Amino acid sequence: MKVNPTYQTKESLIELHNKPLLELVFEAATIHRQYHNPREVQMSSLLSIKTGGCSEDCGYCPQAARYHTDVEAHKLMTVESVIEQAKNAKSNGSSRLCMGAAWREVRDNKDFDNVIEMVQAVNDLDMEVCCTLGMMNEQQAVRLKQAGLFAYNHNLDSSPEFYGDVISTREYEDRLNTIDNARKAGITVCSGGIIGMGEAIEDRIGLLMSYMKMENPPESIPINALVAVEGTPLEDQKPIEQWEMIRMVATTRIVFPETVVRLSAGRTKMNMEGQALCFLAGAGSIFAGDKLLTTPNPEFNEDKEMFEILGLIPKMAFADGEKPVTIPDEIIIERKRKEAERALELEAAKGQINSDFEPRKIVQVVSN
Numbered sequence: 001m002k003v004n005p006t007y008q009t010k011e012s013l014i015e016l017h018n019k020p021l022l023e024l025v026f027e028a029a030t031i032h033r034q035y036h037n038p039r040e041v042q043m044s045s046l047l048s049i050k051t052g053g054c055s056e057d058c059g060y061c062p063q064a065a066r067y068h069t070d071v072e073a074h075k076l077m078t079v080e081s082v083i084e085q086a087k088n089a090k091s092n093g094s095s096r097l098c099m100g101a102a103w104r105e106v107r108d109n110k111d112f113d114n115v116i117e118m119v120q121a122v123n124d125l126d127m128e129v130c131c132t133l134g135m136m137n138e139q140q141a142v143r144l145k146q147a148g149l150f151a152y153n154h155n156l157d158s159s160p161e162f163y164g165d166v167i168s169t170r171e172y173e174d175r176l177n178t179i180d181n182a183r184k185a186g187i188t189v190c191s192g193g194i195i196g197m198g199e200a201i202e203d204r205i206g207l208l209m210s211y212m213k214m215e216n217p218p219e220s221i222p223i224n225a226l227v228a229v230e231g232t233p234l235e236d237q238k239p240i241e242q243w244e245m246i247r248m249v250a251t252t253r254i255v256f257p258e259t260v261v262r263l264s265a266g267r268t269k270m271n272m273e274g275q276a277l278c279f280l281a282g283a284g285s286i287f288a289g290d291k292l293l294t295t296p297n298p299e300f301n302e303d304k305e306m307f308e309i310l311g312l313i314p315k316m317a318f319a320d321g322e323k324p325v326t327i328p329d330e331i332i333i334e335r336k337r338k339e340a341e342r343a344l345e346l347e348a349a350k351g352q353i354n355s356d357f358e359p360r361k362i363v364q365v366v367s368n
């Protein structure tokens with residue numbers, strides 16, 4: 001993905017970000033029109049396939065086991081219920097499904113096999129499939145790619161300098177490695193940040209600079225506003241002004257003209273006018289549905305109304321890339337073969353028991 005050659009230094013980026021707001025929006029809107037259809041906005045749905053109980057300490061996250069929040073931990077959803085939810089999201093206009101699991105990292109176990117099946121099934125529904133499962137290695141990324149994964153989400157959250165103030169259980173470098181593994185497997189990258197965590201403008205720019213340094217910057221950059229949840233270390237953070245969100249969306253659009261900039265968490269704190277300015281400034285996607293993993297989000301109907309009023313049209317799936325081809329997963333095939341073999345053995349053993357079985361005769365012992 002391209003980087004705008006006009007803004008290469010931190011100083012020039014800060015100057016851009018702090019421009020008079022309408023000048024900034026105008027510049028962003030002009031660039032947006034050169035690279036994208038300004039009426040198209042993708043509706044994506046975010047589904048928490050495994051909630052809570054996470055061992056990490058991300059200061060904004062109500063799913064971290066160590067914080068006392070209202071989030072109830074749930075084990076991994078079944079493949080069938082994910083398919084049902086995906087169909088529901090599609091019938092409401094979503095062309096992308098992002099499945100999130102509150103894991104520190106992907107482990108090679110039955111749960112991951114089930115995620116592979118979920119990816120295959122949702123890709124078969126002609127939806128773009130994105131996953132956010134924590135850290136992953138190269139082999140795991142290859143399995144996801146072969147299952148039909150379109151994008152992997154792994155946010156850098158903020159600048160390298162501010163990152164340590166919010167998370168201590170994994171390094172910035174770990175995140176960069178996971179993004180690299182997704183890239184090497186041929187999966188598109190979705191990676192962005194959260195504003196309103198107490199960071200400075202320099203940190204917001206520092207986040208963008210981390211993406212500028214990449215050989216291939218992300219195809220998708222979600223911009224989130226912190227939703228301060230009671231019980232997390234960031235519970236007392238004041239909500240940001242919607243102008244800050246508009247500035248961040250516009251700056252991201254100008255710096256990465258080809259990337260899809262996603263207006264993500266925090267929309268409930270914005271009015272329609274504020275969101276309209278974000279679309280004008282280049283936001284090309286929203287998350288639809290009343291929940292964003294565990295935090296609130298506008299209802300489907302509210303968004304439909306907003307689309308009508310603003311004359312927006314939902315973007316079709318795979319408008320920005322080919323639908324991935326699913327390749328049968330050897331590990332799942334082998335597991336299913338063994339399960340079928342075992343079931344046959346058990347069946348045979350049952351038959352054996354039934355045919356040979358003679359009840360034991362009870363001899364009554366009479367004692368004198």
Ligand code: SF4
Nearest residue numbers: 054056058061064102
């Ligand atoms: S953001 Fe992800 S890794 Fe961090 S605590 Fe929440 S679920 Fe765990």
